[in-house]
Amino acid sequence: MSDSPVSGPAVLVAPISAAALAEVRFDAQGLIPAIAQDAVTNEILMVAWMDRDALLRTLSTGRACYYSRSRRSAWMKGESSGHLQILREIRIDCDGDVVLMKVDQLGGIACHTGRRNCFYRKLENGDWVNQFEPVKSEAEIYGER
Amino acid sequence: MSDSPVSGPAVLVAPISAAALAEVRFDAQGLIPAIAQDAVTNEILMVAWMDRDALLRTLSTGRACYYSRSRRSAWMKGESSGHLQILREIRIDCDGDVVLMKVDQLGGIACHTGRRNCFYRKLENGDWVNQFEPVKSEAEIYGER
Numbered sequence: 001m002s003d004s005p006v007s008g009p010a011v012l013v014a015p016i017s018a019a020a021l022a023e024v025r026f027d028a029q030g031l032i033p034a035i036a037q038d039a040v041t042n043e044i045l046m047v048a049w050m051d052r053d054a055l056l057r058t059l060s061t062g063r064a065c066y067y068s069r070s071r072r073s074a075w076m077k078g079e080s081s082g083h084l085q086i087l088r089e090i091r092i093d094c095d096g097d098v099v100l101m102k103v104d105q106l107g108g109i110a111c112h113t114g115r116r117n118c119f120y121r122k123l124e125n126g127d128w129v130n131q132f133e134p135v136k137s138e139a140e141i142y143g144e145r
Numbered sequence: 146m147s148d149s150p151v152s153g154p155a156v157l158v159a160p161i162s163a164a165a166l167a168e169v170r171f172d173a174q175g176l177i178p179a180i181a182q183d184a185v186t187n188e189i190l191m192v193a194w195m196d197r198d199a200l201l202r203t204l205s206t207g208r209a210c211y212y213s214r215s216r217r218s219a220w221m222k223g224e225s226s227g228h229l230q231i232l233r234e235i236r237i238d239c240d241g242d243v244v245l246m247k248v249d250q251l252g253g254i255a256c257h258t259g260r261r262n263c264f265y266r267k268l269e270n271g272d273w274v275n276q277f278e279p280v281k282s283e284a285e286i287y288g289e290r
Contacts, residue, residue, distance in 0.1 A: 017271040033178050033243075035189065042187035044180065047243045059268075092273060093263040094256050098178075098192045100264045111239050118238040119245045123204075126162040128237060 014059045014090060025097040026052060029069075032099055036064055036077075036110065038117075039088040039102040045110035046118040048077075050099060062087045064101055081141045083107040109135050159204045159235060170242040171197060174214075177244055181209055181222075181255065183262075184233040184247040190255035191263040193222075195244060207232045209246055226286045228252040254280050 026032050030052065036045040048066040050058070054074050057065040064077045064085035078084030085103035092099055111118040114134030121128040171177050175197065181190040193211040195203070199219050202210040209222045209230035223229035230248040237244055256263040259279030266273040 014268055015271045016268060020268065020272045023273060033192065035180065035192070037189060042189075044182060044187075044189070044245060047178065047180070047238065089267055091264045091267045091276075093192065094258050094260075094265070095263075096266075098263075100189060113239050115239075118240075118243075119236045120239070121241075122234055122236045123159055123161060123165065126160045127165045128168060131236075 013062045014087065016056075016059055021052075021056075023096045024052075024055065024092060024099070025095065027097070031067060031069070032097060034064070034066065034099040034101060036085050036101050036103050036105075039104055043117055044119055045085070045103070045105055045116075046077075055099065058087060058101070059090070064103055077110075078106060081107070081109070081112075083109050083141075085110070109141070112138070114138055114141055158207045159232065161201075161204055166197075166201075168241045169197075169200065169237060169244070170240065172242070176212060176214070177242060179209075179211065179244040179246060181230055181246050181248050181250075184249055188262055189264055190230070190248070190250055190261075200244065203232060203246070204235070209248055222255075223251060226252070226254070226257075228254050228286075230255070254286070257283070259283055259286055 024032060031049045033047055034050045035047050038045055049069060051067040054065045054067045057074065064087060065074060066077060067074050084106045088102045088104060090099065090101050108116055110116060114136045115132060116135060120131050122131050169177060176194045178192055179195045180192050183190055194214060196212040199210045199212045202219065209232060210219060211222060212219050229251045231251065233247045233249060235244065235246050253261055255261060259281045260277060261280060265276050267276050
């Protein structure tokens with residue numbers, strides 16, 4: 001793990017009341033989908049899951065943290081790649097069962113494939129067609145594995 | 146149900162190959178989260194769920210269709226309110242487990258509360274604070290119930 005130093009505007013470390021936390025509706029598995037949206041361009045960067053701890057860690061650190069269903073553990077986005085997501089604001093929807101974060105995406109890369117966001121496959125003439133290429137290769141980001 | 150007539154640009158009716166459909170990863174309940182994003186402003190309008198039939202109905206009608214987990218049935222967004230979502234493009238993410246639609250939101254109202262989108266509650270000083278008010282009341286949209 002290499003936590004890159006963060007430059008730029010001050011990090012938002014957001015408190016949450018017990019009442020507000022109780023309005024967040026985690027599902028039967030204790031999870032809620034969380035969208036990361038670029039704070040400047042409104043581009044949707046990625047969607048992942050949070051458990052209660054990941055949400056609280058996001059709010060206390062000001063960096064997006066998620067819960068990996070496959071690895072069954074929490075992770076801070078960018079903890080390996082340096083591509084941290086700095087929290088600018090956080091919202092929930094009308095039903096309280098989706099989280100929306102506006103973030104500054106460090107390195108301009110949100111996707112583990114090295115692309116700027118995860119939604120690069122668009123339906124065209126019946127097939128999913130890549131709309132843009134990686135900014136960096138996975139080997140460049142994570143090293144040879 | 147009052148299906149409002151649709152004006153404006155032609156509806157996209159999107160075919161999908163069997164191979165492309167097989168790349169869409171529905172969860173153990175047969176569902177996938179779907180984001181509706183305003184095609185012009187990139188504002189996130191709402192997030193709901195699709196099953197396979199809702200996805201195919203979305204593609205064949207060119208209007209966003211979802212699956213209601215509480216009612217256990219498919220629905221076309223706007224079938225009661227007239228606030229249809231006209232599909233402009235559809236993407237999936239790197240893992241194939243999230244759908245992103247860019248849509249034209251008829252009536253400028255996506256949320257069942259009458260607001261333009263569902264993400265009107267922002268965390269401020271520890272509590273969720275409404276950022277904007279309904280364009281119309283629920284009674285105006287759905288009639289007195």
